[in-house]
Amino acid sequence: MTLAPRTGQARHKIFTLLDLSHGKSLERSTEYGRSRWRMPCPAQRFRQSSSARRIRGKVLHVEHIELLTSQYKMLKQQVAGREPQEGHLDFTGKPLCEKKSGFLAFSGVTRVTWFVDLFGELSVEKAMLETCPEQQNTKLTAHLLTANNKRLTWVEERGEGLMRSKQMRISFTDGSCMESLPQGPGGSEFLFMQDLSLFARKLRAGAPFPDSEHAERRRILHCLQLATDIQRHCMQLA
Template sequence: MFGAVVVGIGTAGWVRIRDMLTPHPGSPAEKLAVRGFISRRNLDNQQGVSQISVEEAVSRDDIHAAFICTENESHEDYGVFHLTIMKKTVSKQNLETSNLLLTKIGISLPGFGFPAFSGIARLTWLVELFGKLSVSAATLEEDSAKGYSKMTAKLLTSDNRPLTWVEERQTGLPRAKNINFVFDSCTLSEIPAAPRGAVGLFMQDLIHFSAKISDQVSPSQLQGEKERVLHCLELADRIQQLCQSL
């Protein structure tokens, strides 16, 4: 068994505890046991799990992993979208140009970090679809009085095909994700529906994570994921540099 601690008890942290207490039967998630949670607040037990300090968590031999469920600015969030259906579509086409626009509703800017990092799931999604990318330009528009921000990043594929990634946020805007991938033979303007999994996304993520720490994922797969994560973080950092240099 691998012991785990949950850092942050908002909605995500509460669900992480729930899923570790009731893992999907027969899945690698059964190898995880929640040993406690960490919070800035002094709280009662959560679902029967007690609060512990950071010092205790790092010193205990029965704790091997941590689930970070705090605000975005306290960690660079890495998420992987389920791309199987869409990758099949994209892999058959030659890209000419594309745009990815994400609009979020009701998000306060403080605490969520720079858009290239807080939205890194979308960047990872583009790398999964089109391979390694480079950044050619990036801008950031902000209106703090209106709580508005818009990041526009110009990207290039390895064969110099252009991609545009936009993260736009303002309280009151409708939540939406819009794409416009123009290929030489067609245009893809909607994300194909993915089949519904047997368990929810949080449990799927828990199962994938458990498989990795219990050596059920090949070293080559882990290395490939490590390289992809580092590549996306480097891209996000370059985007931030370009935006802040203006």
């Protein structure tokens, strides 16, 4: 879905597309003054597009509703100031078409975003991809390391009959352990409206960009680079 006039006079643009369509749309949209973008594309293409926008004084907003949920906000409060000894994040869901949604590390990059937002920049230790075409089952296992070499494991599995589910376990260097995610209040949280409000704030702020936007861009680029590195590790084992 793209919401914008086709004339060169458009100042704002909102589009939501399947992952592999984003790169070309980002490149074409540099003529627009403001853009709101949903879902990931390869790191190099995003870096090129966002750099062009900064030079031209334009604003790019990336939707991250997974950081706006009450559950995540409660999790972040519980984790604040604590260093992980080891962590696991397991996600399951229905199959995706890789031709449309991209490699599993990209379609599931929101899970990596949780780890990065909680514990800082990471590196990829190793990763592997297991597939079972008969059952449309794909399982990605990535072992990530924090700056202090603490291991965080992300498992993303999609297949027929798998319900959407997210589980998280973290042990901390202080000896404590979190065995499950906090329970949110339930009900509608109007996440897309929250995100649209963030986009509107950026439009009002304009350029030069506040420090928070530079930090956001750095996090996005880092997460996309992690997804790229995970894919490379998996391809080396194929």
